[in-house]
Amino acid sequence: MSESGPDKQFVDFLRAGRFMLQRAVNDGRYVFYPRAAAPGDGAALEWVEASGAGCVYSTTVVRKKPPEPSYNVALIDLAEGPRMMSRVEGVAPEDVKIGMAVRAKIVEGGDGPYVVFVPADGAP
C-alpha cells in the first residue's frame, strides 16, 4: 500500500516545518487528532495548513521536586475549532492564563517533532 497512515503523515509534515490539520471534505469540519476517517459520519479527510492561532482553554503546572523544573500542560482551542493538549512556552508555567492568545511553534523532542505554543504577542 502506497498511502501512509494519518499519524505518519502528520509527523512528516511537522518534520517539513508544517503544522497541518485534517478537514472533512463534505462540510469543512476540522479534526484533531489525525484520523483515517472523520468522527461521526466517516467522511474523507484532507490536510490543510493550520493557522497556528489558538487560545488557552485550561492550564496546569506539573510540580517537580527542585532542581527539576516544574512545567506547564495546557489545553489549547485552535482557531479552526479542535482542542488539543500542549504546553505554553516563553512564560513561567504558572503565568499561563485561561483565555490567553497563543500561536503554534514546532519543536523537536526525543521522539520526534511536536507542537507547542507561545504567547501570541511574544517575540517571533
Add this chain to the structure above:
Amino acid sequence: MSDRFPRGETAIVGAATFGIGRSPGFEASDLAARASVAALAQAGLKPADVDGLFFCHSTDTLGGLSFAQYLGVQPRFIDNSRLGGSSFQAYVELAAWLLSAGAIDVALVAYGSNQATAAGKLVNTVRPMAYEAPYAPLNPVSSYALAAARYIHAFGARREQFGAVALAARAWAQRNPEAYRREPLTMETYLAARMVSDPLSTLDCCLVTDGAGALVMTRADRAREIAPRPVYVLGAATETTHREIAWMPDLTTTGAARAGARAYAQAGVRPTDISVAALYDAFTINTILFLEDLGFCAKGEGAAFVEDGRIAPGGALPLNTHGGGLSCVHPGMNGIFTLIEATRQLRGEAGERQIADAKLALAHGNGGVLSSQSVVILGGPDTA
C-alpha cells in the same frame, strides 16, 4: 429511544470488602476471592453457584478468565470489560438485564487490587496517548487539574471549598473502622499540602491503597428468600463522553448529567428523594462536579454547596459515608466501593455512620479522566 430498565426486578443479596488499606502478601485475586466468598455467604451461596461473573483485574486484561479459574467456576457469562472506575456500576446495569432476562441466576461483581503494597503507587494500565505523551501530563491528576482550573475560571471557586470536600471525607472516615486514613484533617493542613498539578494538591487526590470488594445479585423473588434485607436495583445508566481530557466537550459538565437523569427516570425518583449518596471522589473536584451533574445543586453551585458541613457528618446530604476514595479506600478502581457503601447503608449495617431511615441510595462511578460515568439507584425493602 425509550430508556427501559428492569426496575426492582433484581437485588443485591451480598456485599463485602476485604483487605482495605495494606494487605502484604496478597495478590489481587486473593483479595477479590475473600471478598467474593464473604459476599456470597451472606446469601447462603458459594462460588459454584455463580453463573454470571463480572470482574475486572487491576492489571491482568484477561482477569475475568483468570478469576473464574481461581474460583473454580465456568460461568455461562463473563464480563471482563473495562470502563475504568465506573466498570462496576456498568456491571450492575448489565447484570440486572441478564438476570431479569433469565440468562443468568447468580451474578458476582468483584474487584481486587494490591497496588499499594505491590507498586507503592497508582498502577497505570493504559498506554499514553500519542498526542498527549510529548507534554508529559501527570495523569490522571493533570487531567482532573485541567478540569478544576476551568471550573475555578468559570465559577470562581476557592481552594477552601475544595478543602471542604476533603475534610468531609475525612470526618466520615473517622466513623468507619475500615477506612485507611482516620487521623483528623484541618483546613490549615489541607491548605498547606504540596501542589501536585495546580490547582490540585496531595490532599485533593485520592488514596493509593490495596483492597477488594464484591457484590452478589439475584432476581428479586429469590432475593427475598435468601437475603434478610435485599437491596433493589431501581435504575442504572452509563454514559461516556471522551477518553482523553482534550476531547471532553465541556470540562465543567460530565456525562453524569445524562447518566443521572436516565437512572432517576428509570427508578422514578428525584435527587431530593436520595437518603445517601456515594460519588466517585478520585479528586476533590469530582465531588463538586458530580453533585451538580446529578442534580443535588445547580451548575456552578457545587463549591458553595459543600461548605458549612453540608456533606459532612450531620449535614443535610450524607455523602461518601465510608470516607470515599479520599480517605477510605482507592485501589486503582473504586466504583465497587460506592455500591457497597450504598448497600450497607440501606441494610442498616453502617455502624457509627449509619444514616437513620435510609431508603434510597445513589452509587456513582467515574472512569478514565471524567470519561465514563455510571449511576446506580438502589432501594430498601419498600421501594420495589
